[in-house]
Amino acid sequence: MIRVLLADDEAMIRAGVKAILASDPSLEVVAEAGDGRQAVDLAISHHPDVALLDIRMPRLDGLGAASEMRRVAPGTAVVMLTTFGEDDYIAKALDIGASGFLLKSGDPRELIAGIHAVADGAAYLSPRVAQRVIAHFAGGRMTKGAQARDRIGSLTDRETEVLALLGAGMSNGEIARELHIVEGTVKAYVSAILTRLGVRNRVQAAIIAHEAGLVA
Template sequence: MIRILLADDETMMRAGVRAILASDPALDVVAEASDGKEAVDLAISHRPDVALLDIRMPRLDGLAAAAEIRRVAPATAVVMLTTFGEDDYIAKALDVGASGFLLKSGDPRELIAGIHAVADGAAYLSPKVARSVISRLQGGRIARGAAARDRIEGLTEREREVLALLGAGLSNAEIARELHIVEGTVKAYVSAILTRLDVRNRVQAAIIAHEAGLVA
């Protein structure tokens, strides 16, 4: 069972999202918050697997709440849910450590798929968001590629293999099966990779993998 914290200041929106999540018996909304500060408090008390946060909320906005949740409850993955798809929101969400970014206007199936993906240790961006991120990466590709290759220089051969599969969107369990190792070992490799690359989350590591040419 995947335990979820749902935070949105609009009661009707929370009800709609909760109804979508209820269609999957593997998902359980264990707490709801109407502002960012309450979301942080509930993340501490309930320790959910996933925190689903709206970006615009009172007292503490979703981005600030995401950063605080990642600090006080690092085992809780964060997914941003918003009506806004602008690049600055996407960049900020990834920078504070969010593992997923979904648009409220997206397909409900994307919401469920995204929750499962981040709970399984992977990252998930809605297709529209993914296209935006890829578009942003087009500019300065040569310079970015050289910088990314420098950053992965210190990784071991096995760490590069794990990074390449991470960049391809595989979860920890899928990487373990691909490399014929246990999932706990994959988690250790991923943690070491994030530290060596000095990045906060799998999305940022995946971008480096692409820029460095580890992923076709």
């Protein structure tokens, strides 16, 4: 069972999202918050696997709540839920350490798939968000490519292999099956990769993998 914390200041939105999640018996909403400060408190007390946060909330917005959660509840993966076109928010959320970014106007199946992905240790971006992220990082690609190749030079051959699969969007379980190793070993590799690259999360590591040419 994947335990989910749902935070949105609009009760109707919370009800709609909760109804979507209820269609998957492996998902359970264990707590609901109407503002970011309450969401942080509930993350501490309920230890959810995934926190689904609206970007715009009173008292403490979604970005502030996400930043706090990464500090006080590091075992909770954060997925941001927002409207289309808020590019600045996307960049900030990824920098903070969010593992996923979904659109309120997206397909309900994306919501369920995204929660499952981040709960399994992967990153998940709504396809339309992914297009914007790619476009954002496209500028200066040759320079960034050279910098990325320098950064991955510190990785071992196996870590580079894991990074490539991570960049392709695979979860820890999928990487383990692909490389015929146990999932715990994959987690150790991913942790080492994030440390060596000096990044906060899998999304940032995946971007480096793409820039370095590890992923087609």
